[in-house]
Amino acid sequence: MEKRFVYADNAATTRVKPEVFAKMIPYFTEHYGNPSSIYSIGRDSAVAILHAREKIAQCLNCDPNEIIFTSGGSESDNAAITGIAKKRGKGHIITSKIEHHAVLHTVQALEKEGFEATYLDVDGDGIISLDALRAAIREDTILITIMYANNEIGSIQPIKQIGEIAREHKIPFHTDAVQAAGHLKIDVRAENIDMLSLSAHKFGGPKGTGVLYVKRGINPKNLILGGGQERGKRAGTENIAGIIGTAEALSLTLSHIDEVTPRVTAMRDRLIDGILKNIPYTRLNGGREHRLPGNVNISVEYIEGESLILLLDLNGICASSGSACTTGSLDPSHVLLALGLTHEVAHGSLRLTINDETTDEDIDYILEVLPKVVDRLRAMSPVWENRPDNKNK
């Protein structure tokens, strides 16, 4: 098979959709006015932001005044969590063991300042237990923050039920929906969500721009102080082109979601089945049922993830891994360890994340290349001979 370029790391970032980019361009060179200025090109910018805000509010089913534009998912997570903590001064926060570092490190920093935290376990499918959540709630719990869908294994949490429990106890509920937005239908009202973070570059929008939805009445303290932009909730001159791009990308991707979801899910399942069938000693990390349409996460035993990624790259395939070498830390992915994987198996993880731009030919190509690459690494691996069915042992 001829070498081709296959981008299968859409959970890391996505290509900006050409139609989104086209809508952004005029806001760099023509409509460059500061939305805070009172002359006409300033007002044009303010109106454009107003429309973008309405568009996003429609996508999430909230009020436009509940949308705050930010620099991205990490800022939104920080603003929501730190904002509630600073408002309350002290207390207890409930989160999960598989959150993105934007949430985990924020909660850990608050612990150092005297806040307390509970990190909920997940089951083998990467889902929290609602009973464990109920049991973790205390008199002084000030915030529940549980991600909508996981960035590594794609597991989708029972958000509506978590929101219900939070409402019963009158505790604000924040969800990091960075991996979910644009890929799942989100309705913040129906799902009892008080705060939600999203990031445009995960669904065909530009990098460096995101949204924090905050339900009226929640009022986290401001993270970024300065001018009165975003109704006084987030200072800084608006990233107009980014905001336009976020709104266009979200509404565009949601307009195709009913067609895209089954198509991408079918490609995902073909990829999973093909790998598990053709490569021995592989396992799917996370369950199939409550899983993002485009997420595949496989552990390939007896090899290390970084070398797998490098060899795939030499074959034109962009993917990622949760091995220690690729996480840049001492340990492999905290998400895979939370699933109960050993360090050894977690080091050999491979994440392939596809989306609507992925084709059946891309899947064929991955299924053709991957077994060869794995064979090659196993042939040079001193631990491969330890496999249980090795007859030459």
Add this chain to the structure above:
Amino acid sequence: MYSDKVMDHFSNPRNVGEIENADGVGEVGNAKCGDIMRMYLKIDNDIITDVKFKTFGCGAAVATSSMATELIKGKSVKDALKLTNKAVIEALDGLPPVKVHCSVLAEEAVKAAVKDYYDRNGIENDIESPGCSCTSCCGDCGVEHK
């Protein structure tokens, strides 16, 4: 970011494999840390006539193993013992700081294989662990960390 030389030795590793009836075999590292190197030596009259390796690990682990075998092939056993992780790094045009550990493992693997050869032949030796100043491993690799 890896240098072109690291990528070359990763994508076309030299001396991969095993030696049947090797005169010395050394294995270092730990699967929990994510890297294991095994080195095989064929020694004739104190000269390393052949060397092969098998490595489980990242790109740098494969590249440092490959480079280490190149640097000791044809050398005397004594010269092989003089191989340092710095020499491996230099020969590869540098390594990212978090990957220095891999070069130490490569040095360790050579020393462990030579030690095995000495021990099998009843040759007294005081081969020591070179120690590692890396900050990027879990500490279960068996390499002494400075």
